Amino acid sequence: MTAAARVEGAVKEYGAGETRVRALDGVSVEFAEARFTAVMGPSGSGKSTLMHCAAGLDTLSGGRAWIGGTELSGLGDRELTLLRRERIGFVFQAFNLVPTLTVRENITLPLDLGGTAPDREWLDTLVDVVGLGDRLHHRPAQLSGGQQQRVAVARALAGRPAVVFADEPTGNLDSRSGGEVLGLLRSAVDTMRGSVVMVTHDPAAAAYADTVLFLADGRLVDTVERPTAEGVLDRMKALDTRRDRAAAR
Template sequence: MTTSTTTTRAAVSMNELVKVYGTGDTAVRALDRVSVTFGAGEFTAIMGPSGSGKSTLMHCAAGLDTVSSGTVAIGSTQITGMSDKALTRLRRERVGFVFQSFNLLPTLTAAQNIRLPLELAGRRADRQWYDTVIDVLGIRSRLEHFPAQLSGGQQQRVACARALLPRPDVIFADEPTGNLDSRSGAEVLGFLRDSVRELGQTVVMVTHDPNAASYADRVVLLADGRLAGDLPDPTADGVLDALRRLSEPAPTRRG
């Protein structure tokens, strides 16, 4: 078993995680006994070749997908085996999400989209925290605009504000710059990094882009559903080299 841990308090921890899709001859083992911890107050990127299991790992960590065996905990709360209702409540109260496709409701203004998770949970926004998030993201002048009136970068900033407002234990970001141009992508990545350093947020991001991963404090590498490396203080070149090594065929031995 390969284990990857950090020395800080755990925001998310997974132990001996196995995820199998299908049965019998068609079964696919997407995750194979993965044990990994994401530290609180850290920005972690998950990377690996296509089909390595990185999105599956994030979905299991966030309680969006069930596991075949093993355990997942958010903070000290074991989520493995929770009912759908309990998982929905936990995600609403303690987990934030930023997706590639923004997932904003087109009939709501930016401000209404941002407040929606709290309203669904029956909670009121802390006005000081709301102002801090809005100003850090630089979207105050866009709050009364509808998503169709915003650029892709502005929509993703709104999505980031929506994820941050409830002060979740962790934000999961799934290819958050996938639909953005390079400038807008860099702005969103810079904000996610600043939310960790300045606001104390925990961010776990799935990405295929070595440059995006270089914004993180740490990169966790997957290959064939297993942990394949752990890079602290990553650089784009270092991540690219690590990915290249993962993609190289194993050397054959001569008898």
């Protein structure tokens, strides 16, 4: 399968000298096209750092990263900005909607910033999928948290990106609203043939993915295909036990 995004030998360090922290320690991974990949690991494992570097939001200290066939290290700031706008969608735990804009305006914002006219048929499809046709002229403050995050998902998909990166997208939502958002991301893969990479700490959320990657101490330590919530939870417990034993030596 073709990779929508990938990193090779990814190293990310913060600080210097005795305060230096290695958040990524030689990670190599491919995120396949038309697949939903979840990235999990304990706090400080490097999962969000991996996502940020793979998406060009942060730069690697060593190694290489690609979106499709484009290597990120060879791009200047303006080229990176254009690539993120045109080929990548983002969904974060904080909805990051513009409070003065309507739902429709928030969805089309990346296109408007790029001077690109929205595809009306695609926009209508997105609005239908996220179920907000009767809220298009509302502003974020008039929506529930789940509705706001659905707007954020539609915004991420509006430009038909090569890959959507989602960082704890259900972290601020109740289980019902979170399930709706995860269902949308799953639908983006199954019916829209998009690619989704999601960082999460929730085994139930990870069960929506095709593949789950596990990080620990900045390294890729395990992979699970066709995950279930129970299977992911068991794997996380096993990794925690392994870490505890290693720390006790």
